[in-house]
Amino acid sequence: METPPHSAWPYPRPDLPPVLSPAEAEHTISVWLLPKFSMLTLFCLLEPLRVANRFGRDLFAWQLLSSNGEAVVASNGVRIEVDGALDAVVSNDMLMVISSYEAEATVTAHDRAILRHVAAHGGMLGGLDTAPFILARAGLLEHQRVALHWESVPAFREEFPHIVLSAARYEFADRRLTGTGGAAGIDMMLSWIEHDYGPALANAVGRQLIHQRASTREDEAPGAVSGYELAHLPRIVLKALAIMEAHLGQVLSIPELCQLVGQSQRQLTRQFVTHFGETPKQCYLGMRLDQARRILADSRCRVTEAALATGFTHLAHFSRAYQARFQERPSVTAGRGTR
Incomplete structure (x- = not known):
């Protein structure tokens, strides 16, 4: 099939999109899942990539990893089987880290060394929800603007006062990608798709997901007064x-x-x-x-x-x-x- 130009993506394939192997896709995203990760964050990361593959191009493959290759239990109690251990990551892959509760409880010095190895060989590194703690501990967020879940901002600021925190839903620069997690992952991945393949594809994927893209990356500060429902208060x-x-x-x-x-x-x-x-x-x-x-x-x-x-x-x-x-x-x- 002839590859369409970026400005004229066709309607989605009528058949179910294939689940591609790394050898078949233009990009492979490895996703390292930490125990008690947010399943919503994982889905919002992968679904834009799955839909993008329906538009006539074999663009994205992904593999789920855990520290030891064993299944990981999400924060909602669902057990997720993975494709391999973190050791299996390819150096020039994009490696996304997803964690939520107790982000660093199971992370070892060996795990952090793998992250540094990926970075040293030109791989893109990302962290969602509380995962920026893991990247920062490995020394991989120096001179970066960092976005993470608002509940974790006070702790991050206390421990890494020299790293600039962003109020944005996500930050994407210098082969680092950090985000607040949850539904913000959709906008983050649409932004990456637009960066590599243009706005036509990103907008088409957004329409398929019934998702109205945010006009700005800035959050509306859902935790501006944390713990309180603000509607209708005097x-x-x-x-x-x-x-x-x-x-x-x-x-x-x-x-x-x-x-x-x-x-x-x-x-x-x-x-x-x-x-x-x-x-x-x-x-x-x-x-x-x-x-x-x-x-x-x-x-x-x-x-x-x-x-x-x-x-x-x-x-x-x-x-x-x-x-x-x-x-x-x-x-x-x-x-x-x-x-």
Whole structure:
């Protein structure tokens, strides 16, 4: 079949698209899955490639890898069989890393050496959701703008303060590709398809997926005030939550908060109790503890560092409040997610 020009991609093949082998495709994407990875992220990564193969070209093949070649259990409990071990990756492949919870718990020095080997031989490396932690630990994100899941931003910033974090859904430059994961993976892969094959193909794939491409890579900050549903809240409550979020490390007193909001403490308390069943002080404490938990779960920060980063000057007070909220000591959280 004659290859169509980039500007005139045909209608999709009427037959089911073939599952290509690396030898048959122009590009091969190896996907390293870490335990508890997000299946949504995996699907949003692969589906644009599958659909692109329907448009008359044998463009993409993929293989799923695990650290040891054994099946991997996703965060939803589904067991996914893989094609091989990470050792099987070809140096000039694109290697995408997908992780979510406890990203680094099973990653070894040997695994990181493989990542560095791929990079040294010109391969493209990507990390989705929390996987930028793994790439950064291997020294592969220096001088890069990095996108990752918003919940992991505080921990990443604490541990890698020299790496520039992006508010975008994905970043693609210098043979590095990082993204927030989830549905943002569709836009990320459409962008890559457009980069290599032009906008006609990317737009056609988007239509097949019933996906309206984002007009910008910038997120709309779903976690701008993390942990709270913002719709229909009074403006004064939104302002108070935003100020709290901006002062998780340098904590304000409630009278200082009320002064910045322009509301009396009695009025603000009534609003918070009405909408959250908690006082402003209780909400503020919960936000700081949630931030501390993200830092401990996603980084190698010590308990003391996480406490100080969220405005706790007395470690005993922090530990008691943490255990009351999460039913475990902060040291347990810190020890579970990293190695």
